[in-house]
Amino acid sequence: MEKCLLSSDWTLLGVYVRLKVLTFFTVKAVEQGKGRRNTQAVQQPPETDMMAQYRGIKAQYQDALLFFRFGDFYEMFYEDAALASRELDIVLTSRPQAKNSERVPMCGVPYHRLETYVARLIGKGHKVAICEQLEGASKGRGLIQREVIRVVTPGTFFEAERQEGALAALCFEGEQIGMALLQLATGEFLLLEASREELPGVLSRFRPQEILLQEGQRLEALPHYQPFIAEQPAEAFIPEQALTLLADHFGREAIASLVPTARQGLVAAGVLLGYVKETQMGFLPHLQVPKQESRDQFVFLDAQTQRNLELVENIYQGTEEGTLLAVLDRARTSMGRRRLKRWLLHPLRAVTPIQERQDAVAELVLKHSLRTRLQEALAQVLDLERLTSRITSAVANPRDLVALRTSLAPLPLIHDLLSATPIPLLHGLGSQLDVLEDLHAEIQRVLVDEPRVTVKEGGLIRPGVCAELDELHAVGQEGTGWLANYEQQERDRTQIGNLKVGFNKVFGYYIEITKSNLGAVPLDYQRRQTLANAERFITDPLKAFEQQTLLALERAKELEYQRFVELRDQVATQAARLRQTAEVLGTLDGLASLGEVAASQGWVKPEVSEGHHLTITEGRHPVVESLRGEFVPNDLHLGQDPSFLILTGPNAAGKSTYARQAAILVLLAQIGSFVPAETAHIGVVDRIFTRVGAADFLARGLSTFMMEMMETANILRYATSKSLVILDEVGRGTGTSDGQAIAQAVAEMLAQEIKARTLFTTHYHQLAALADRIPSMANARLAVREEQEEVSFLYKVVPGAAPKSYGIYVAKLAGLPPAVVQRASELLAQLEQEESVSPVGNARAEVREVPPPSGWLRREALVARLLELDPLRTTPLEALELLAELRHLAQSSSRSEGWEAAPVMPFSKQSGKG
Numbered sequence: 001m002e003k004c005l006l007s008s009d010w011t012l013l014g015v016y017v018r019l020k021v022l023t024f025f026t027v028k029a030v031e032q033g034k035g036r037r038n039t040q041a042v043q044q045p046p047e048t049d050m051m052a053q054y055r056g057i058k059a060q061y062q063d064a065l066l067f068f069r070f071g072d073f074y075e076m077f078y079e080d081a082a083l084a085s086r087e088l089d090i091v092l093t094s095r096p097q098a099k100n101s102e103r104v105p106m107c108g109v110p111y112h113r114l115e116t117y118v119a120r121l122i123g124k125g126h127k128v129a130i131c132e133q134l135e136g137a138s139k140g141r142g143l144i145q146r147e148v149i150r151v152v153t154p155g156t157f158f159e160a161e162r163q164e165g166a167l168a169a170l171c172f173e174g175e176q177i178g179m180a181l182l183q184l185a186t187g188e189f190l191l192l193e194a195s196r197e198e199l200p201g202v203l204s205r206f207r208p209q210e211i212l213l214q215e216g217q218r219l220e221a222l223p224h225y226q227p228f229i230a231e232q233p234a235e236a237f238i239p240e241q242a243l244t245l246l247a248d249h250f251g252r253e254a255i256a257s258l259v260p261t262a263r264q265g266l267v268a269a270g271v272l273l274g275y276v277k278e279t280q281m282g283f284l285p286h287l288q289v290p291k292q293e294s295r296d297q298f299v300f301l302d303a304q305t306q307r308n309l310e311l312v313e314n315i316y317q318g319t320e321e322g323t324l325l326a327v328l329d330r331a332r333t334s335m336g337r338r339r340l341k342r343w344l345l346h347p348l349r350a351v352t353p354i355q356e357r358q359d360a361v362a363e364l365v366l367k368h369s370l371r372t373r374l375q376e377a378l379a380q381v382l383d384l385e386r387l388t389s390r391i392t393s394a395v396a397n398p399r400d401l402v403a404l405r406t407s408l409a410p411l412p413l414i415h416d417l418l419s420a421t422p423i424p425l426l427h428g429l430g431s432q433l434d435v436l437e438d439l440h441a442e443i444q445r446v447l448v449d450e451p452r453v454t455v456k457e458g459g460l461i462r463p464g465v466c467a468e469l470d471e472l473h474a475v476g477q478e479g480t481g482w483l484a485n486y487e488q489q490e491r492d493r494t495q496i497g498n499l500k501v502g503f504n505k506v507f508g509y510y511i512e513i514t515k516s517n518l519g520a521v522p523l524d525y526q527r528r529q530t531l532a533n534a535e536r537f538i539t540d541p542l543k544a545f546e547q548q549t550l551l552a553l554e555r556a557k558e559l560e561y562q563r564f565v566e567l568r569d570q571v572a573t574q575a576a577r578l579r580q581t582a583e584v585l586g587t588l589d590g591l592a593s594l595g596e597v598a599a600s601q602g603w604v605k606p607e608v609s610e611g612h613h614l615t616i617t618e619g620r621h622p623v624v625e626s627l628r629g630e631f632v633p634n635d636l637h638l639g640q641d642p643s644f645l646i647l648t649g650p651n652a653a654g655k656s657t658y659a660r661q662a663a664i665l666v667l668l669a670q671i672g673s674f675v676p677a678e679t680a681h682i683g684v685v686d687r688i689f690t691r692v693g694a695a696d697f698l699a700r701g702l703s704t705f706m707m708e709m710m711e712t713a714n715i716l717r718y719a720t721s722k723s724l725v726i727l728d729e730v731g732r733g734t735g736t737s738d739g740q741a742i743a744q745a746v747a748e749m750l751a752q753e754i755k756a757r758t759l760f761t762t763h764y765h766q767l768a769a770l771a772d773r774i775p776s777m778a779n780a781r782l783a784v785r786e787e788q789e790e791v792s793f794l795y796k797v798v799p800g801a802a803p804k805s806y807g808i809y810v811a812k813l814a815g816l817p818p819a820v821v822q823r824a825s826e827l828l829a830q831l832e833q834e835e836s837v838s839p840v841g842n843a844r845a846e847v848r849e850v851p852p853p854s855g856w857l858r859r860e861a862l863v864a865r866l867l868e869l870d871p872l873r874t875t876p877l878e879a880l881e882l883l884a885e886l887r888h889l890a891q892s893s894s895r896s897e898g899w900e901a902a903p904v905m906p907f908s909k910q911s912g913k914g
Ligand SMILES: Nc1ncnc2c1ncn2[C@@H]1O[C@H](COP(=O)(O)OP(=O)(O)OP(=O)(O)O)[C@@H](O)[C@H]1O
Pocket: 624, 628, 630, 631, 632, 633, 649, 650, 651, 652, 653, 654, 655, 656, 657, 658, 795, 796
């Protein structure tokens, strides 16, 4: 048994006095807190010193909401109070700053709900500075010392579920950007490099909630998420300073080895480390040594591609629903879920590691019982990564240690199961899995089965751990017996049957006598408190008892707290082992999840190799299939010839789905997953690009077409012959001729020069003729069945180009007014009559004149034309030309049905006369 020692040498009496005073003041503080909410109960004038202290501290943290600890509450004052009350939906109240002075707006939250309220403020993009009382309140000591112990920012808040606490720092040097990324929930520290064009894609993969930039630097608005930007002084970016900081924290050697290849990233990492040290102070979790992410290791996915393919976030709501992640996620742990997400955004480029993962997934598909046993064991493991961060940053409470103990229990079984498999990746995971038996045993030995959440109320440590603690608990237990005896003894002595011995925090132990029995109270009872129906007394024996037991109790609580902190610190020293175990479990869970999806959905193992081919039979889009329940499978054959597929077909016939499906199947294959198809042979790709439809780029102040062209330009700049490109209706954002010309020129470059495997959907049917001229191009179309007036989509891809778009039919389906549909059909017929085959090979198509519109639209056109006219600035020749134009308009109008002649005819006549 251990000997637990209290650091201070309080005498018994000293402890007691302090205890009572402390209790008194704690309660007073609470009462003051309540009093502020109930102004009638305020007894003391407010401490102006305290407000001065508040202002002094607040001046140092002007950009954060200051949570100012006051007894059992965190209080906010002035503008912070107004903001917090709005954001947290809590009552805004006020108190006078000094006697008769003006009232100060304030609001408060109970100390034990700190995490919840901070989470809400962080979620709304605020920073919170937590200011603690550094000492207990005691009589005559004046102002309590207070200090900010941590500044929580959007990128550093990691302790709550789903908060990753991801933080990035960027270091610009010309066109190159060094980037460091730190995730406090997992301790992962990455170094990356990117060009300015690549930056949005890199940021979008990691989604840091907060980005550190050198002051004066600007980050171009990111289209789909708004991180919190924290400007840092230029000195922080001085390389020597940044590198020294890193070397002091991680060791000189670890950092020196990274300098040659990742100098800029390291500077960013130094800035980041400085920032987390400054803001987290004593609450900095264990960080892993920075690792450099090699650009060539992963398939590059730009921000649009990540978004267009709806990998981890759907386009319209930004949630996980309807994403590829949602289909794949059968993970049993948070670590596994994070791993799957990471894999989806970082498909592998090299064949060998892909095949290693595939083999592991195949084993887990095949060996159902192995997979289910592993998954059952994994289901008992809580978020070890976050727990490690909580433990190492000292925010962990006793329940966190219990969660850790529970999570470690199934590890030996997982280890045995993995060690028995011959599959290299799984077997390797078994060897790397540190089952941490020593930690499990120690937590089991020290901590009770179900401890309290709070650390200072006792009830944490098992009997037998600490001799002194056991003795103190024994005193407490004896005391309970003594009290019961004493109560009975006093009842007998006074003959008061309902005499009660009780306890409260302010007065300690007392004897309560109801008013009707007050006549029988013995002389040695000393009155302490008067209630409505009773009086409370103390006696000398009760006082002596109280002194003894309260002391024992408080000392026991203090000892338990100390022992708990010791245990937490002891676990924290093993952070690196815990992190490694968490990493292994995350990978295993990710693989098991892929195995389960493949097995339950009947997916197959794709053959991956270095070739240029992409051959899929009976492929399905996993997300559309999961949402629709049924899906028409399709084949795809791309390689050297054809490498470029022009896809035509009606609107809503499935062109985009088919093109995206190709990208998703390639991506699945390259994360090591099985794919929804009969067979798949995939030559690995280095980059996947998708340019799909319109998106909201208002944030960047760019027109949709401008954005479309910028994205297309990027594809043409970065795509290689190993890339996969999905272009959906390029050029549709501008005039028909321009759009078609651009689409053709882009297609020609991709097919003839870049030679990337490409799926190109278009409504410019003229482009289909390109395949006659360019050997690497082929046409495919989405088949439809036409019966009488009705068209049905078959969702089947067949060779050849589509004869027409059926746009009007789709418009009708979509509910366009019959008159408009009718008019559109007339116009289409007319256009088709006039249409001459447009010369493919010549990028400029002819601009056709479209006849005037019908009904009220015709009249509108005439009126609009007249309103444009400025008679004073019109030459006689222009006037004549205009008359002719108006006459032509009027003539064609009068031929059509539904013509309302009245407003236009007089003018027409007039012009006729003229
Ligand atoms: N193979 C398929 N099997 C079943 N349903 C499908 C299939 N392909 C597409 N669909 C369904 O058809 C809808 C429309 O598909 P998609 O958006 O791909 O059409 P599109 O031809 O690209 O249309 P547009 O040219 O108007 O953009 C999809 O949302 C999906 O519900």
